[in-house]
Amino acid sequence: MSLSSFIPPQRTLMGPGPSDVSARVLSALARPTIGHLDPLFVSMMDEVKALLQYAFQTKNEFTIALSAPGSAGMEACFVNLITPEDTVVVCRNGVFGARMIENVERIGAKCVIVDGTWGRAVDAQQLERKLQKHPEARFVAFVHAETSTGALSDAKALCEIAKAHNCLTIVDAVTSLGGVELAVDEWQIDAVYSGSQKCLSCVPGISPISFSEQAVEVIKNRKSPVPSWFLDQSLVMAYWSGEGKRAYHHTAPVNSLYALHEALLILKEEGLENSWARHKAQHQKLATGLANLGLEFIVPAAERLPQLNAVTIPKGIDDAKVRAYLLNEYNLEIGAGLGAFAGEAWRIGLMGHAARSENVALCLAALKDALAKFG
């Protein structure tokens, strides 16, 4: 075994995440490690909480950064709220809706599936009909921004329907947070999770989550313990709680939380609305350029995510060769298709720090070159 330090190249990350991490966030990441119970660190955690409340547009007291990736954030929402006796309606229009179903099934709860079309938003009328047929449902879960297809669903409308049927709502905001409008309180979202490595442009590994008061009540009133000790939020609450002494649960990922603090601060400085507008403007530039290259979007314009652009790979073009060429020749990463779209689509991310004119210009120029070369 002959090994040396790993020196990664400087890539431009325009896949489905991780997105480009700015020098400012990397610099925060590398600051000296301090203890996870150090009073200064605890104060910083309070600031992370306040910044997350801003990003999620919520007053939820229980708003924290989970010490693991977004898929653990998803699981935390499901295993804390749902017990085997519950019925959960899950909307599936891509890979991450399917993962929600996996979560419900592993809990042993009853899962009612609203099966949608890949590449389309979740159909609100279809949800309404399913809920009419299943008055026993207690939860509705869906993905706000499907990273596997680039479709944006109308979270406000879906939550309204869920609430009319007395259901609590669980929303995947992994790719939406910071990139498109998300209003947790106004839209009546009871449990929401995201990821650090998408439109927040922080390093991967952390999952911001937030629970409404009603969701916290459900957790507090559980009769059986949460199957996962690590994800048991009644224990985690005691560490993140602002009142009194912090109770040790696990060692927080100190440096990653420095980075998240900085990334959230950058978002706050820019302003949420400005960030949404920037994502939209760069998306429009990219979309025009892609059309000029003859590439077609999978998702209809009205349901498109600005931060995740899925286009059909033209016939006769070798997917793997093009992506390898972009990576090796231009240090540019775009995403492969996932699930039903594997080998059939490219996913071009414009997330957070990556949503910049220079990235759009590079991506269009490099793709033009690659399509000519391999077309």
Added chain:
Amino acid sequence: MSLSSFIPPQRTLMGPGPSDVSARVLSALARPTIGHLDPLFVSMMDEVKALLQYAFQTKNEFTIALSAPGSAGMEACFVNLITPEDTVVVCRNGVFGARMIENVERIGAKCVIVDGTWGRAVDAQQLERKLQKHPEARFVAFVHAETSTGALSDAKALCEIAKAHNCLTIVDAVTSLGGVELAVDEWQIDAVYSGSQKCLSCVPGISPISFSEQAVEVIKNRKSPVPSWFLDQSLVMAYWSGEGKRAYHHTAPVNSLYALHEALLILKEEGLENSWARHKAQHQKLATGLANLGLEFIVPAAERLPQLNAVTIPKGIDDAKVRAYLLNEYNLEIGAGLGAFAGEAWRIGLMGHAARSENVALCLAALKDALAKFG
């Protein structure tokens, strides 16, 4: 909300972890983020695996870095191997043995407890007697290095007994890996987990784990799915496996893995035996100095961990005041007591990069000052 970048002070970390992270590891951490499926990143993961095999002293093919803290590593070992039908013998001589019991109980398996004394090693004869009484036991679990007390148990002897009773062994090596001898293959450990932030002196948030072939067989032959999707190692294997195409499971914590790679490389350069010897030598210096200050160890000399030194707080000394003074005046963190030892002990860590003469000298001088001031 008026916020600015968080600039932590430069502390000397001599608590129970996180330990001091070297500039070299912090610098690796801050290198540009690349994609978690980038061929260069995948090669680096192969190197992390090889370096972990070296650190654990194992040829186990299934040796990976879990994308979450050590407590998730613990849970991964338990939930993947154990089903509700199993009987598990757990040795408890501190907080982390107790946490193992929590894990077994949440799975719904039968837990047989070998209850030991806080501050002492696990008693091998007691384990032998328990196993004779419980021939139905399939697993034996214990903590190699109890971070809550500073006691080192004889992992080799305990595993030998477990194997004589046809049990698989689950070992907590969170604080032992890199600091004291650990030979996973030779000692017949079937599942082992550690943490990045102890004697590896990496940033917190990652848990190295390893499963023997026999343990992998148990996982493959499960009749019911693992309750946790995120921790289901049959899915994670497909991402870490060297054969063929990597299957996406979750987004790996790219930058934290750069740091772990660098920390493991430092360990490899020093050599495991040299690292163990350094921890022992610094411990002896510290122990002599602490005795000169009139401080008494909780653990008998033969069962002491060099990297975690628990001493009784002298009568009349205000625990919180002393620790706050060390932190504010010397930027020195030592650990409070945990569980049964809360308010009664200090835990002085000499882990990884922190096990240096300058740290020992600082700690003894600062403690002398504090004891005089608050005595």
